[in-house]
Amino acid sequence: MSANQFQNPVVRWIDHRLPIFSFLNHEATEYPTPKNLNYFWNFGSLAGISLVIMIITGIVLSMNYTAHVDYAFDSVERIMRDVNHGWLLRYIHMNGASFFFIVVFIHIFRGLYYGSYKAPRELLWMLGVVILLLMMATAFMGYVLPWGQMSFWGATVITNLFSAIPFAGEGIVTWLWGGFSVDNPTLNRFFSLHYLLPFVIVGVVILHLVALHRFGSNNPLGIDTRGPQDTIPFHPYYTIKDFFGLSVFLTFFAAAVFFFPNFMGHPDNYIPANALQTPAHIVPEWYFLPFYAILRAVPDKLGGVLAMFGAIAVLFILPWLDRSPVRSGRFRPIFKIFFWVFFADCLVLGYIGAMPAEGIYVVIGRVATIWYFLHFLLILPILSVAETPRPLPQSISTPVFGGSGAMAGAAAAPKRKVE
Amino acid sequence: MAASKTNKAALVAEQKSRRDFIVVATYAMGAVGAGAFAWPLIDQMNPAADTLALASIEVDVSKIAEGQSITLKWRGKPVFIRHRTKTEIDEALRDDALDMRDPQVDSDRVQKPEYLVVLGVCTHLGCVPLGQKVGEVRGEYDGWFCPCHGSHYDSSGRIRKGPAPTNLEVPPYSFLSDDVIKIG
Numbered sequence: 349m350s351a352n353q354f355q356n357p358v359v360r361w362i363d364h365r366l367p368i369f370s371f372l373n374h375e376a377t378e379y380p381t382p383k384n385l386n387y388f389w390n391f392g393s394l395a396g397i398s399l400v401i402m403i404i405t406g407i408v409l410s411m412n413y414t415a416h417v418d419y420a421f422d423s424v425e426r427i428m429r430d431v432n433h434g435w436l437l438r439y440i441h442m443n444g445a446s447f448f449f450i451v452v453f454i455h456i457f458r459g460l461y462y463g464s465y466k467a468p469r470e471l472l473w474m475l476g477v478v479i480l481l482l483m484m485a486t487a488f489m490g491y492v493l494p495w496g497q498m499s500f501w502g503a504t505v506i507t508n509l510f511s512a513i514p515f516a517g518e519g520i521v522t523w524l525w526g527g528f529s530v531d532n533p534t535l536n537r538f539f540s541l542h543y544l545l546p547f548v549i550v551g552v553v554i555l556h557l558v559a560l561h562r563f564g565s566n567n568p569l570g571i572d573t574r575g576p577q578d579t580i581p582f583h584p585y586y587t588i589k590d591f592f593g594l595s596v597f598l599t600f601f602a603a604a605v606f607f608f609p610n611f612m613g614h615p616d617n618y619i620p621a622n623a624l625q626t627p628a629h630i631v632p633e634w635y636f637l638p639f640y641a642i643l644r645a646v647p648d649k650l651g652g653v654l655a656m657f658g659a660i661a662v663l664f665i666l667p668w669l670d671r672s673p674v675r676s677g678r679f680r681p682i683f684k685i686f687f688w689v690f691f692a693d694c695l696v697l698g699y700i701g702a703m704p705a706e707g708i709y710v711v712i713g714r715v716a717t718i719w720y721f722l723h724f725l726l727i728l729p730i731l732s733v734a735e736t737p738r739p740l741p742q743s744i745s746t747p748v749f750g751g752s753g754a755m756a757g758a759a760a761a762p763k764r765k766v767e
Numbered sequence: 768m769a770a771s772k773t774n775k776a777a778l779v780a781e782q783k784s785r786r787d788f789i790v791v792a793t794y795a796m797g798a799v800g801a802g803a804f805a806w807p808l809i810d811q812m813n814p815a816a817d818t819l820a821l822a823s824i825e826v827d828v829s830k831i832a833e834g835q836s837i838t839l840k841w842r843g844k845p846v847f848i849r850h851r852t853k854t855e856i857d858e859a860l861r862d863d864a865l866d867m868r869d870p871q872v873d874s875d876r877v878q879k880p881e882y883l884v885v886l887g888v889c890t891h892l893g894c895v896p897l898g899q900k901v902g903e904v905r906g907e908y909d910g911w912f913c914p915c916h917g918s919h920y921d922s923s924g925r926i927r928k929g930p931a932p933t934n935l936e937v938p939p940y941s942f943l944s945d946d947v948i949k950i951g
Binding site for chain 1: 806807808810811812813815816817818
């Protein structure tokens, strides 16, 4: 790791004083990565790229946006009609939020299936949950900025959640609003925080990466790497794989931006905010629907709010709920079944969140909500002791090459390719 | 044996050049893609369609008495329209032959000699020169005087003294009728 490895004398001069090149070389190029990662491991880098896309388009959008109740809606329409490429930038930002959540949700389910939250990666996982919370706050406040009907009433409903807090609730809501309803002070502070929070996310992402690089990536087998024969350098193997995944991702992203830009939005948000009339059917953006369903499932104001926040909070303590020493769901036959049931349960919650809160939807919503918490609080702890996992392979190389005999050749092969 | 070795070396060399080509082509495509993505980010800072739509104004100059000026706003900048007196026109014509920093004859700067239309922006560093209002300093050449760094403009808006490099700019304009000017 000495500075001498660099040919360029300028790089060597700088690196001797500020070892930034050594750092990058160590963490991004040599960084030993399990050689058996599947495509689900692409979604971490995709999430990072989504964050960058959101920040870049957000900065240029804010150059053309006016955070004032009288001008906000018109300034967004001006972006759509008059600002050069404004429609493109806004549609990228708008759909980017949805794609960011798609990517992050897949990233989270990947972690759930392959046990990426287990020791020694508990903090890595918890930092990820913090990022999810920050993303939700950022997305919510960003959705308020266009100051359409859904913006206004979404802001009203979500800020009113805090009024469920006993005694202090009303005061807190007034404080959040800066007045007696969602109004100009609310819009201004939301704009300020919507600009700030993405950079806070960047900070937590850096911590997330530091924690990741401490022990390296988990892998589909969920077993630790045992040495160089189990790993390949991150560059070029995973950089090229990430780039391939990125191009597939961007294909879908571009298709949405250019052909279905409003598919994931709500038409009511193209009606300017009206404090005197609530839209008939008010739903949050799709990525909040499961949590919205949990909120509505509880027939008590405070209880609903607690259940909704509890749905995230339970993720924080997940590493201590699932005590099974086997990480990967591949070797846990019963866990695997419950994982997919849980996955389906989340989809059901999302569907119920989009439906009106009446009739059969209420019943289904309650059952799905109960199952959500049962999965974490009861099923996972019981499985930890009751389930007999299948035998784990000796090492990552063993199942890939069918025995230790092939390992020597397998280890040598990538090295030749590097040349 | 030797022949097959040479063939192998040639094959390796060919594969190497093919690989190089693919790598270079990939980088080139990446650069094109990055550029295509960067352009909207840069271009959004250029004037928007509604800004460009405001880029012309019309004004009736018949209300301006001889010896008076009006100041209009066009593209966010002041435009001076001066109904020049006979004396001012004569001064401007008389000085046509003199050696100036930015030589230009008065007839090239006006469409009708009575009406001088110039941007009220000093060509030095963008201040608005004095001389529009009655009683303001008009400089040594009976035109305008920029108080920021002391540039003197004559009755044709030409730079005569001081640091400004060029004459006051004449904006594109046309007479829609005898009395109505369209600027821009």
